[in-house]
Amino acid sequence: MEKQIVKKIKDDISIVIGGEAGQGIQTVEKLLTHLFKDAGFNVYATKEYMSRVRGGSNSTEIRVSSFRRNAFVRKIDILIPLDPDSIGHLGRRIDGDTIIFADKDKMSTDKPIIDVPFAKVAQEYGSPIFLNTVAVGLILGILSADREVIERNISSYFSKKGEDIIKKNVSAMNRGYGIAKDFVGPGKLEIDIKKNSAAKNEILISGSEAVSFGAVAGGCNFISAYPMTPSTGVLTTLSRYASEFGIIAEQSEDEISAVNMACGAWYAGARALVCTAGGGFSLMTEGVSLAAMTETPLVINVGMRPAPATGLPTRTEQGDLELVLYAGHGEFPRIVFAPGTIEEAFAITQKAFNLADKYQVPVFILSDQYLADTYYNVPRIEPEHFRNDYYVVETGKGYKRYSFSVNPDGVSPRGVPGGGGLVCADSDEHDEDGRITEDENVRKRMVDKRLGKLRFLSRGVMPPELTGPKEYSALVIGWGSTCGVIKEAIEKTGKKSVSSLHFKQVYPLHPFTAGYLKKAKKIILVENNATGQFGKILKLYTGVDVKNKILKYDGLPFSVEELSEEIEEFL
Amino acid sequence: MENRYDIEGMDIAWCPGCGNFSILKILKSALEDLGIKPEELVVVSGIGQAAKIPQYFKTNYFNGLHGRALPPATAIKAVNPGLTVVAESGEGDMYGEGGNHFIHAIRRNPDITNIVHNNMVYGLTKGQASPTSQPGFRTPVQVDGVFEEPFNPIAVAVAMNASFVARAFAGDQEQTKEIIKKAVRHKGYALVDILQPCVTFNKTNTYQWFKEHTYYLGEDHNASDRTEAFKRAVETEKLPLGLIYSNVSRSVFEANLSVYKGSKEPLASRKTDNAKVLGRVLDTYR
Numbered sequence: 001m002e003k004q005i006v007k008k009i010k011d012d013i014s015i016v017i018g019g020e021a022g023q024g025i026q027t028v029e030k031l032l033t034h035l036f037k038d039a040g041f042n043v044y045a046t047k048e049y050m051s052r053v054r055g056g057s058n059s060t061e062i063r064v065s066s067f068r069r070n071a072f073v074r075k076i077d078i079l080i081p082l083d084p085d086s087i088g089h090l091g092r093r094i095d096g097d098t099i100i101f102a103d104k105d106k107m108s109t110d111k112p113i114i115d116v117p118f119a120k121v122a123q124e125y126g127s128p129i130f131l132n133t134v135a136v137g138l139i140l141g142i143l144s145a146d147r148e149v150i151e152r153n154i155s156s157y158f159s160k161k162g163e164d165i166i167k168k169n170v171s172a173m174n175r176g177y178g179i180a181k182d183f184v185g186p187g188k189l190e191i192d193i194k195k196n197s198a199a200k201n202e203i204l205i206s207g208s209e210a211v212s213f214g215a216v217a218g219g220c221n222f223i224s225a226y227p228m229t230p231s232t233g234v235l236t237t238l239s240r241y242a243s244e245f246g247i248i249a250e251q252s253e254d255e256i257s258a259v260n261m262a263c264g265a266w267y268a269g270a271r272a273l274v275c276t277a278g279g280g281f282s283l284m285t286e287g288v289s290l291a292a293m294t295e296t297p298l299v300i301n302v303g304m305r306p307a308p309a310t311g312l313p314t315r316t317e318q319g320d321l322e323l324v325l326y327a328g329h330g331e332f333p334r335i336v337f338a339p340g341t342i343e344e345a346f347a348i349t350q351k352a353f354n355l356a357d358k359y360q361v362p363v364f365i366l367s368d369q370y371l372a373d374t375y376y377n378v379p380r381i382e383p384e385h386f387r388n389d390y391y392v393v394e395t396g397k398g399y400k401r402y403s404f405s406v407n408p409d410g411v412s413p414r415g416v417p418g419g420g421g422l423v424c425a426d427s428d429e430h431d432e433d434g435r436i437t438e439d440e441n442v443r444k445r446m447v448d449k450r451l452g453k454l455r456f457l458s459r460g461v462m463p464p465e466l467t468g469p470k471e472y473s474a475l476v477i478g479w480g481s482t483c484g485v486i487k488e489a490i491e492k493t494g495k496k497s498v499s500s501l502h503f504k505q506v507y508p509l510h511p512f513t514a515g516y517l518k519k520a521k522k523i524i525l526v527e528n529n530a531t532g533q534f535g536k537i538l539k540l541y542t543g544v545d546v547k548n549k550i551l552k553y554d555g556l557p558f559s560v561e562e563l564s565e566e567i568e569e570f571l
Numbered sequence: 572m573e574n575r576y577d578i579e580g581m582d583i584a585w586c587p588g589c590g591n592f593s594i595l596k597i598l599k600s601a602l603e604d605l606g607i608k609p610e611e612l613v614v615v616s617g618i619g620q621a622a623k624i625p626q627y628f629k630t631n632y633f634n635g636l637h638g639r640a641l642p643p644a645t646a647i648k649a650v651n652p653g654l655t656v657v658a659e660s661g662e663g664d665m666y667g668e669g670g671n672h673f674i675h676a677i678r679r680n681p682d683i684t685n686i687v688h689n690n691m692v693y694g695l696t697k698g699q700a701s702p703t704s705q706p707g708f709r710t711p712v713q714v715d716g717v718f719e720e721p722f723n724p725i726a727v728a729v730a731m732n733a734s735f736v737a738r739a740f741a742g743d744q745e746q747t748k749e750i751i752k753k754a755v756r757h758k759g760y761a762l763v764d765i766l767q768p769c770v771t772f773n774k775t776n777t778y779q780w781f782k783e784h785t786y787y788l789g790e791d792h793n794a795s796d797r798t799e800a801f802k803r804a805v806e807t808e809k810l811p812l813g814l815i816y817s818n819v820s821r822s823v824f825e826a827n828l829s830v831y832k833g834s835k836e837p838l839a840s841r842k843t844d845n846a847k848v849l850g851r852v853l854d855t856y857r
């Protein structure tokens with residue numbers, strides 16, 4: 001060991017692991033996040049990766065912090081590059097404060113490196129794969145995590161691999177831990193992160209998993225989808241638990257089939273979900289219109305990624321808001337949600353199923369790659385606290401699927417086939433029985449009935465969430481996955497009269513929206529897209545034209561640092 | 572003869588003399604013979620003149636998008652296997668716009684009946700070529716005549732090892748009724764391609780033409796012999812009618828779903844409260 005590190009890190013540390021796809025970054029990430037949590041720390045992780053199966057340069061960021069954090073930071077306190085390209089790939093994020101632990105002779109860089117013989121140690125255990133465990137041990141050692149907890153968890157993590165592998169991993173981890181101890185201590189590397197006693201019992205689920213489990217909590221029992229990044233995780237999670245939850249999970253031949261299957265499933269009495277990304281959703285838009293005309297409920301999770309066309313398949317963007325808002329030919333109401341946190345992704349998806357059933361409209365959950373692939377410790381969600389309401393009615397002789405006698409929710413009561421009446425759903429304009437018609441009076445009344453649902457569903461719009469002083473001079477507006485980064489960026493500016501307004505429902509807008517905007521002397525709009533799509537919606541429905549825009553469309557999420565710098569420029 | 576599917580006073584949008592009338596009559600009669608209640612039947616259709624069929628008799632229906640009858644039909648059967656599900660449309664809908672679903676419905680093998688009205692022309696859009704139009708067929712769009720190879724649904728279905736493949740002719744009521752009955756009774760995906768004249772837009776493939784260019788497979792045809800079936804399927808001089816291929820060994824889509832491994836109760840009527848199970852699953856993420 002050559003030189004010593006003299007540094008103090010307080011309350012928040014950012015650890016980044018870089019490497020090629022297939023090198024084991026994900027294993028390191030999974031192990032570390034769970035071990036930190038079990039050792040009683042708040043932990044957050046997000047990843048960025050290339051659209052390839054092997055090779056390339058990927059990285060994962062793990063934040064361990066005294067306070068709960070839900071945002072990407074640009075700074076890297078500790079970097080472990082598993083391959084030489086990582087340093088170049090992450091170059092712009094590496095500064096004088098970044099400590100790089102690596103096999104010096106394997107790296108080709110002029111940046112200062114703390115030499116750790118990872119490969120040599122791994123080889124002692126018989127395989128380069130143990131390098132990952134040595135790295136895990138090193139990081140845990142730097143944070144002086146409870147060694148006993150770690151050993152127990154490593155054992156359980158590798159439990160299926162047999163005694164020999166467990167033993168070797170525990171030992172490799174301890175080797176890494178031991179190496180770290182040389183650097184840590186008073187006058188050397190001092191790290192002060194407060195523990196959160198609750199963390200241990202909390203859960204770690206990603207945005208994708210939160211949407212999936214929220215769907216289950218909402219009574220979802222059917223998913224049809226075609227795999228597409230970044231929403232594939234929802235399909236795989238629901239498929240994985242299909243038998244436990246009694247779900248039909250079908251990988252369809254294309255997105256057109258997926259959405260039409262989902263309509264069929266709802267029609268027959270299931271609660272169906274489709275998940276896709278912008279490209280796949282483009283194929284589904286006719287199906288959205290079908291759902292609207294047949295008044296079939298539908299829940300769609302669109303995971304956004306940079307487009308047009310194939311764009312940047314594994315990166316993030318908030319570019320499909322307008323697509324979702326206007327998708328499908330014809331005029332009809334819809335509901336569009338954009339959760340910003342793990343808890344919201346769960347709760348909103350659960351709610352989406354009940355709203356779709358209640359109002360017989362398409363309900364969207366707009367997420368993105370950043371949210372899908374991000375996770376942090378959250379209190380164990382209590383599914384029992386989420387109520388489901390079912391709106392399917394028994395039918396009898398003479399049942400009219402599209403009766404003009406609407407119920408108090410503004411809809412014609414929906415029955416399903418198999419009862420005493422006939423359920424006739426029609427994509428053509430239809431009469432009350434569901435039979436094709438070109439009668440202009442019936443047409444007009446049907447349009448009014450369908451569009452009338454907007455008024456009813458507008459009663460229950462989720463209000464935007466204000467964080468910061470109620471009397472603010474500047475208001476920073478965001479929607480969806482920027483929730484965490486906006487809050488932390490404002491906190492970082494240290495400005496006291498700045499609040500943030502996070503929209504988790506982006507359509508229809510809550511009636512208080514205009515009031516919030518008009519109260520601010522300065523409004524700053526933050527969007528992960530190039531044209532400020534939500535700003536256009538705000539202008540359309542509140543008349544307020546937000547001029548100050550912070551837009552990011554390079555395929556990456558906002559970092560706390562860049563956003564706080566940009567907010568300060570506007571203040 | 573009256574039957575329980577009749578609706579009085581319908582304004583039917585088909586041309587006088589259209590083969591759809593006889594298909595409707597045959598279908599109702601076949602369903603009557605099978606004793607299927609209208610309330611337990613769902614007809615899923617796409618768009619086109621043929622796809623209007625469920626509008627004209629007593630049944631549940633899901634009249635969806637052009638080309639997209641098979642995905643909802645598959646889902647409906649999966650959600651409620653107690654229902655009899657028929658997916659019915661024209662050949663432009665099933666083999667053109669919905670060609671991909673046709674292939675994958677055969678792969679999945681849901682227990683549904685797929686009736687395709689095949690008149691070798693587009694009717695509702697007024698006379699363009701369809702995927703099965705014969706070479707040389709002239710239309711306002713195919714002004715020099717069709718030069719593409721016609722789509723052969725029977726050969727494709729046999730090639731895909733579909734579990735039931737039949738061809739019928741709308742002009743033959745009794746034979747077609749028996750084929751439809753067999754198809755509905757069959758456990759698995761059953762294709763019934765029904766040749767049908769279009770009296771308005773197809774002056775080539777008329778009743779007379781179909782009479783002259785079809786023949787019924789004899790008793791000696793072994794429908795379980797795939798090679799033999801394929802030989803028949805690719806015949807074009809005279810098109811064979813009847814059950815061309817059947818494979819009863821294929822498992823049915825719904826039966827493979829984990830939701831029906833433990834309980835046969837239709838998903839549609841289950842009141843599942845997953846809160847406790849979900850809680851336990853969430854605990855594994857601690």
